[in-house]
Amino acid sequence: MNTNKMKRNRIIANHGSSFVVILCILLFWQASTQIFTIPTWLLPAPTVILTEAVAGWPNYQHHLISTTKLALLGLFIGVSVGLLVAIVLHLLPKVKRAVYPLLILSQNIPIIVLAPLLVIWFGFGVMPKVIVITLVCFFPIVVATLDGLRQTNPELMHYMRMIGASKQQIFLKLEFLHALPAIFSGLKISGTYSVMGAVISEWLGANQGIGVYMTLAQSSFRTDRVFVAIVYIMILCMILFVIIQTLEKTWLKGREKGRMEHE
Amino acid sequence: MSELTVSNIAKSFAKQLVLDDITFTINDGEFVSLLGPSGSGKSTLFHLIGGMYRPDRGAFFLDGKEITGKRGVISYMPQSPSLFPWRNVLSNVILGAEIHRKVDKDKAREMLKKAGLANYENAYPHELSGGMRQRVAFVRALLSPQDFICLDEPFSALDEFTRLDMQTWLLDIWEKNRKSVLFITHSIEEALYLSDRIIVLSSNPAKIKREFDLPFQRPREQSLLLSKDFFEWKRKIYQELEQLKVNS
Ligand SMILES: Nc1ncnc2c1ncn2[C@@H]1O[C@H](COP(=O)(O)OP(=O)(O)OP(=O)(O)O)[C@@H](O)[C@H]1O
Ligand SMILES: [Mg+2]
Numbered sequence: 001m002n003t004n005k006m007k008r009n010r011i012i013a014n015h016g017s018s019f020v021v022i023l024c025i026l027l028f029w030q031a032s033t034q035i036f037t038i039p040t041w042l043l044p045a046p047t048v049i050l051t052e053a054v055a056g057w058p059n060y061q062h063h064l065i066s067t068t069k070l071a072l073l074g075l076f077i078g079v080s081v082g083l084l085v086a087i088v089l090h091l092l093p094k095v096k097r098a099v100y101p102l103l104i105l106s107q108n109i110p111i112i113v114l115a116p117l118l119v120i121w122f123g124f125g126v127m128p129k130v131i132v133i134t135l136v137c138f139f140p141i142v143v144a145t146l147d148g149l150r151q152t153n154p155e156l157m158h159y160m161r162m163i164g165a166s167k168q169q170i171f172l173k174l175e176f177l178h179a180l181p182a183i184f185s186g187l188k189i190s191g192t193y194s195v196m197g198a199v200i201s202e203w204l205g206a207n208q209g210i211g212v213y214m215t216l217a218q219s220s221f222r223t224d225r226v227f228v229a230i231v232y233i234m235i236l237c238m239i240l241f242v243i244i245q246t247l248e249k250t251w252l253k254g255r256e257k258g259r260m261e262h263e
Numbered sequence: 264m265s266e267l268t269v270s271n272i273a274k275s276f277a278k279q280l281v282l283d284d285i286t287f288t289i290n291d292g293e294f295v296s297l298l299g300p301s302g303s304g305k306s307t308l309f310h311l312i313g314g315m316y317r318p319d320r321g322a323f324f325l326d327g328k329e330i331t332g333k334r335g336v337i338s339y340m341p342q343s344p345s346l347f348p349w350r351n352v353l354s355n356v357i358l359g360a361e362i363h364r365k366v367d368k369d370k371a372r373e374m375l376k377k378a379g380l381a382n383y384e385n386a387y388p389h390e391l392s393g394g395m396r397q398r399v400a401f402v403r404a405l406l407s408p409q410d411f412i413c414l415d416e417p418f419s420a421l422d423e424f425t426r427l428d429m430q431t432w433l434l435d436i437w438e439k440n441r442k443s444v445l446f447i448t449h450s451i452e453e454a455l456y457l458s459d460r461i462i463v464l465s466s467n468p469a470k471i472k473r474e475f476d477l478p479f480q481r482p483r484e485q486s487l488l489l490s491k492d493f494f495e496w497k498r499k500i501y502q503e504l505e506q507l508k509v510n511s
Contacts (some may be wrong), residue, residue, distance in 0.1 A: 015385060159345040162313040164335015165362045173358075177349055217327070 028215065043222040052224040053231065059113060060225075063213040064232055070126070070209065074133025074201075075194035079187065082141030089142075090149045091171070100146070104219050107139050111197070115204050129201035134195040137190040144186025148179025184248040191240035195233055265313070265326055265410035265443050266291050267337075272321035274307060275468075281307050283468035285321070288445065288457075289411075294443040298500070299464030300507065305447045306342070308469075309413050312445075313337055325411060335363065336472035338407035338442075340414045344400040348389040352399055353384040359407030374402050377436060394412075394425040405440060414446045418453065428454055431485055438482050451500050456488060461500065465507050473503055 012019075026129055028048050032038065033045040040048055062254050089096040091126030118128035152175045202211025210229050272285040281304040289295045289345050302412045311318050314334035319414050322331045338359060355373060362368045375381055378398045388396055397417055404412050417433075418426045434457060437444065448454050454461045455477065463472040477496065479487060487493055 099269075120319060155341065155343055155345045156347060158315075159339070159341055160362075161334065161361050162310070162337075162339045162341070163362055164314070164333075169362055174347070180349075259317075 020184070026245060034199060041221045041223050044227060049185075049224050049227045049231070050068075052222075055229045056225065056228065059159075059215050060210075063208050063210050067195070067202065067210040068164070068236060070129060070201070071133065071198040071240075072192045072196055073126075074130050075137050075240075078134040078137025078194065079141050079190055082138040082186075084141045085138070085144060085182070086145035086149070087176075090175070091167075095103065096146075103139070103142060111136055111200060115200070119204050124205045126178060128204065129198070129206070132201040133194050133197035136193045140186045140189040140193065140214070142186075144182045145179060147257045148177050148182025150177045151182070181248075183253060184252070187244050187248075188241055191244050192237045195236045195240065199233060267355070267411055267443065267445065269308075269312070270322070270324065270325040270458040271321050272308070272311060272318045274304070274311060274318045280468040280472055282311075282318070283470050285464075285469065285471060287462055287471060287474070289443050289445055291443055293460065294437065294444045294446065294458045295460045295462060296446045296448055296458040297462050297464060298448060298454050298504075299469060300466045300504075301449065303464050303466035304469040305464065306415055308355075308448065309339070309415055309445075313411060317335045326488075327483075333397065336409060336411070338404045338409040338412045340400050340404040340412065340417050342415045342417070342419065345440060346396055348388055351385045352380060352391070353388055355388065359403050363408050365408045371402075371406055375404060378402050378432070394421055397421065399427060399433070405436070405442070410442050412442050412444045412459055414444060416447050416449065419449060426453075426487055427488075428487070430474055433457070434483055451497055451504070452488065455493060455496055455500070456483065463500070463503055463507075465510070472507060474498065 029043075030045050030047060033043060036158040044052075089099060112235040114135070115128075115132060117130055122131065154173055156178070157170070160174055165173070198209070199211040199214070202209035203215060206212050210232060214226055216228065217223070267289045269285055269287050272282055273280070274282040276296060285308065287295075297308070300304050310324055312330075314330070314332050314336070318334045322329055324330065325336055347358065350358070352375065353368070356375065357366050357368065357371050360371075372381075372384065376385060378401070380395065380398060380402070381393065383391065388399070391399065397420075401414075403419065404414070418429050421429060430453060444455070446457060458477060460477065462473045463475070464470070465472045475496075479492070
């Protein structure tokens with residue numbers, strides 16, 4: 001009970017200033033819309049958006065669930081593939097030298113440009129959407145994991161070699177665990193990207209999802225609904241971020257300080 | 264049983280000869296120190312014994328079997344403790360054994376107790392003092408299944424007081440375990456206090472300059488450090504090292 005309270009107090013202390021800033025912006029926004037009588041279709045007041053968010057819940061709830069599922073599925077596949085690719089590239093340095101520049105180059109192609117191609121090849125089903133999300137989630141994980149694996153502490157590496165650890169043991173007992181914090185950094189980025197990827201993929205053509213809800217709202221000038229969608233996208237990203245951060249804290253418990261002292 | 268023979272080892276890096284015709288033997292249960300100037304190639308010799316790379320000439324034998332270029336036949340304590348930050352003390356000390364799939368946790372606990380770390384089993388390395396970390400690294404080397412231990416300047420990073428404590432502690436533990444030890448050090452006193460034999464290396468390239476058999480009885484006490492005999496030996500070896508400087 002008491003510790004919970006302390007925790008809450010700490011959260012407020014840490015993030016209190018952000019709350020104040022957000023509150024100020026909202027107040028300013030509310031005041032501006034009223035003072036300058038800005039039409040709702042141009043810029044709805046925060047209160048209007050809130051009203052719609054509450055009243056419209058039954059209308060958009062299934063869109064929200066659909067997007068969440070899609071983002072999670074894409075994130076899972078993207079992260080799995082990314083980890084696998086990173087590990088394979090790490091274990092095969094020659095292949096890595098050939099492939100790594102191509103990987104970076106591939107990131108210069110905007111997903112939006114690829115999307116129509118994916119639709120042509122895979123139609124309007126789940127497949128092209130998952131591919132889009134996978135593509136955006138994949139890169140941060142690969143780069144973070146490869147970086148983490150490359151930066152293995154040379155002293156620990158030397159020790160493992162001297163006592164005769166096999167390549168597999170070195171990877172499992174040292175390199176991978178050493179790379180975990182880096183992998184989690186990549187995971188946080190991928191997590192946020194996955195929601196964005198999901199919404200973009202829904203713009204390609206879908207029958208439900210926040211992306212669809214947004215498109216519909218936009219074409220009927222329901223700007224308040226567009227804002228509701230934006231707020232939910234932000235909330236989804238934040239929830240994913242917090243989940244990943246909590247996982248990170250429980251997994252890497254006890255070593256956080258040690259790392260800082262070592263590096 | 265373990266007896267290491269170093270036979271005519273030569274090694275150069277990029278045309279620079281570092282080790283030239285090094286030959287010596289360490290008998291079973293013997294504690295031998297390698298004493299030599301910085302950069303003479305002491306660590307290089309360890310890396311060669313450990314199989315990190317191959318010598319240009321010569322070979323190593325452990326109990327008569329050739330081990331040149333083979334990894335994992337010696338237990339090793341590096342110059343820095345090299346503990347794994349995500350492992351607690353207990354799982355750090357069993358790492359050497361774990362690699363060779365011979366973990367004995369009860370023995371590990373017992374050893375930690377002897378090392379005065381009984382209450383720190385679950386602590387992480389960053390929660391320990393420098394001296395404690397060195398002790399953990401030493402216990403890890405002792406618990407490794409190999410009978411031959413190489414220690415590379417284990418105490419050079421410690422202050423004078425802690426170092427003396429650690430030396431006395433190491434002697435105490437070792438005199439009960441009696442594995443064969445090859446010990447690298449810069450310090451004449453440390454070599455005298457701990458070893459049965461001292462091998463003095465010259466540098467550029469490293470050759471064996473001289474070997475000294477030490478007459479001090481075991482178990483040894485700290486009072487040895489203040490004895491007249493000890494000072495005599497210290498002077499003798501000091502002069503040997505001074506000559507090295509004059510010659511080079
Ligand atoms: N991998 C390597 N590549 C090239 N040169 C090396 C390598 N390892 C060691 N050397 C060289 O070999 C020489 C001996 O180095 P080594 O580390 O063995 O010295 P040392 O006797 O252990 O010194 P210290 O007492 O300072 O630890 C040095 O001149 C060093 O530059
Ligand atoms: Mg050295």
